[in-house]
Amino acid sequence: MNLQGTIKVNEKNHLEIGSCDTVELASKFGTPLYVIDETLFRQNCRAYYQAFTKEYGAEVIYASKTLINLAICTMVEQEGLSLDVVSGGELYTAAKARFPMQRVYFHGNNKSREELRLALEYRVGRMVVDNLHELTLLNALAGEMNVKAHIMLRLSPGVEAHTHEYIKTGQIDSKFGFVIENGMAMEAVKSCLQLDNIVLKGFHCHIGSQIFELESYVHAADVMMNFVQEAYRQTGVLVKELNLGGGFGIYYFQGDQPRSIKEYADILLAAVKDKAAEYNVPVPKVMVEPGRSIAGPAGITLYTVGSIKDIPDIRKYVSVDGGMVDNPRPALYKSKYEACVANRMRGELIEKVSIAGKCCESGDMLIWDIELPVVKTGDIVAVFSTGAYNYSMSMNYNRLPRPAMVLVQEGKADLIVRREDYADLLRHDLLPERLRSSVVRLATSV
Numbered sequence: 001m002n003l004q005g006t007i008k009v010n011e012k013n014h015l016e017i018g019s020c021d022t023v024e025l026a027s028k029f030g031t032p033l034y035v036i037d038e039t040l041f042r043q044n045c046r047a048y049y050q051a052f053t054k055e056y057g058a059e060v061i062y063a064s065k066t067l068i069n070l071a072i073c074t075m076v077e078q079e080g081l082s083l084d085v086v087s088g089g090e091l092y093t094a095a096k097a098r099f100p101m102q103r104v105y106f107h108g109n110n111k112s113r114e115e116l117r118l119a120l121e122y123r124v125g126r127m128v129v130d131n132l133h134e135l136t137l138l139n140a141l142a143g144e145m146n147v148k149a150h151i152m153l154r155l156s157p158g159v160e161a162h163t164h165e166y167i168k169t170g171q172i173d174s175k176f177g178f179v180i181e182n183g184m185a186m187e188a189v190k191s192c193l194q195l196d197n198i199v200l201k202g203f204h205c206h207i208g209s210q211i212f213e214l215e216s217y218v219h220a221a222d223v224m225m226n227f228v229q230e231a232y233r234q235t236g237v238l239v240k241e242l243n244l245g246g247g248f249g250i251y252y253f254q255g256d257q258p259r260s261i262k263e264y265a266d267i268l269l270a271a272v273k274d275k276a277a278e279y280n281v282p283v284p285k286v287m288v289e290p291g292r293s294i295a296g297p298a299g300i301t302l303y304t305v306g307s308i309k310d311i312p313d314i315r316k317y318v319s320v321d322g323g324m325v326d327n328p329r330p331a332l333y334k335s336k337y338e339a340c341v342a343n344r345m346r347g348e349l350i351e352k353v354s355i356a357g358k359c360c361e362s363g364d365m366l367i368w369d370i371e372l373p374v375v376k377t378g379d380i381v382a383v384f385s386t387g388a389y390n391y392s393m394s395m396n397y398n399r400l401p402r403p404a405m406v407l408v409q410e411g412k413a414d415l416i417v418r419r420e421d422y423a424d425l426l427r428h429d430l431l432p433e434r435l436r437s438s439v440v441r442l443a444t445s446v
C-alpha cells in the first residue's frame with residue numbers, strides 16, 4: 001500500500017486523511033464518499049509550479065477534465081496554475097469560480113458554435129483549435145463579434161505513448177488534431193494566415209495519459225520543434241508557444257513507478273532547448289497540462305460493505321455501495337487500484353476477496369483478488385488514488401445518485417460537492433400531458 005500525502009493509520013487503527021478519521025467521515029457524510037486531501041492537492045500544484053514555472057518560466061495548465069468544481073478551480077487559481085477546459089460546462093464552472101479567463105485554454109475536437117461563442121465572449125486566453133471546421137467557424141464567429149481569436153493548433157505528432165489503447169492520443173490514427181506527417185498540419189498553418197480574425201500563437205500536442213516513459217515526451221518535443229522550424233521555413237510564421245500536453249503517470253498499483261515532477265520538467269525543458277538549438281529556432285515558451293498527477297493521488301473513495309458472497313474454492317465477492325458509477329475506470333480500462341479496510345487497518349487474518357460494485361452489470365468490479373483483513377458487512381473500504389477521472393467520469397446508471405465530495409485538511413472536513421438525492425435524479429424528467437390521464441388508453445384499443 002502506498003500511503004501518500006497526509007494519509008496514515010491512527011491510534012484507533014483507522015485510516016486517516018487530512019487528520020480526519022475516515023470512519024468518522026463515513027458516518028458524518030455517508031458513503032460512497034470522495035475525499036480530497038487539500039494538502040496533497042496543493043503540494044502537487046506547487047511541485048509543478050516550482051519545477052516548471054519558477055525554474056523555467058513554463059506555464060502549468062491544470063486539465064480540469066480530471067476533476068473540476070468550484071473548490072478545485074479556486075485552489076488551482078490560488079496556486080498560480082492555468083486551466084484547460086474541454087467543454088462549455090467546464091468553461092462555465094471556471095467562470096463561476098471567477099477563474100481569470102486569460103489563463104484558460106479551450107480544448108476539444110468538436111466544439112459547438114455556442115461553446116466557441118461563449119469562449120470568445122469570456123475572452124479565454126487561448127483556443128486550442130483541433131480541426132479545419134473549427135478554424136473556419138471560429139474565424140467567422142470572431143468576425144461577427146469583432147474580436148480576434150488567439151489560437152494554438154493541436155497537432156498529432158505520430159508519437160506512440162506506451163499506455164492503454166483508449167487513453168493514447170498522439171498517434172496518427174486518432175480523432176485529435178492535425179496530422180503532421182501527411183501535411184494536414186502545415187495546411188492548417190497556411191489557412192491561419194488567410195484568416196483575418198485568427199492569431200496563431202503556438203502549437204499543442206498531447207500524446208496520452210498515465211505515461212511513465214519520459215522518452216516519449218522527448219520524442220514529442222523533437223517532432224514538435226522540427227515542425228516549428230518547418231512552419232517557419234515554409235510560411236514565415238515563427239510561433240513562440242509550445243504546449244506539450246499532460247499525461248504524467250502516477251502510482252495506482254504495485255509496479256507503477258512514476259518519475260518525479262522535477263525530473264519530468266528537467267528532461268522536457270532540456271529537450272525543447274536542445275531541439276531549438278538543433279533546428280535553429282528560438283526556445284519557445286513551454287506549457288504542460290497535467291491533470292491526473294495533481295488530483296489523482298490526492299483523492300480516496302470510502303464505501304460501506306454490504307453483502308458478501310463466498311463461493312468456496314472459487315471467489316469471495318465483497319459488495320460495496322458504489323462501483324462503476326463512481327469509478328468507471330476498472331470497467332473501462334481494466335485499471336487496477338489498491339484498497340484497505342479503513343476501520344481495521346492492521347487486521348490479523350488476511351483473506352483474498354474481490355470488491356464488487358452494486359450495479360446490475362457483471363463487469364461492475366472495482367478490484368479483483370485483493371488481500372485484506374477479513375471483511376465484514378458494515379466495514380468501510382477505502383480505495384486509493386481516486387482523485388482523477390472518478391467524479392468527473394461518474395454516472396447515474398441504475399439511477400444511483402452521485403456521491404458527495406469532502407475536502408479535508410488539518411482535521412477540517414468541508415463538503416465541496418453535495419450528494420445527489422432521488423429528487424436530483426428526476427430533475428430533468430417530464431411527463432407529457434397525454435400520459436397524465438389516469439386511464440391510459442392504448443392506441444390500438446379503439
Ligand SMILES: Cc1ncc(COP(=O)(O)O)c(C=O)c1O
Nearest residue numbers: 063206209246247289290291292
Ligand atoms: C489535451 C489534454 N491535455 C491534458 C490532459 C491531461 O492528462 P493527464 O491527466 O494524464 O495529465 C488530457 C487527458 O488525457 C488531454 O486530453
Ligand SMILES: N[C@@H](CCCC[NH3+])C(=O)O
Nearest residue numbers: 167169209210329388389
Ligand atoms: N479518462 C482517462 C484519461 C484521460 C483521457 C483524456 N484525454 C483515464 O481515466 O485514465
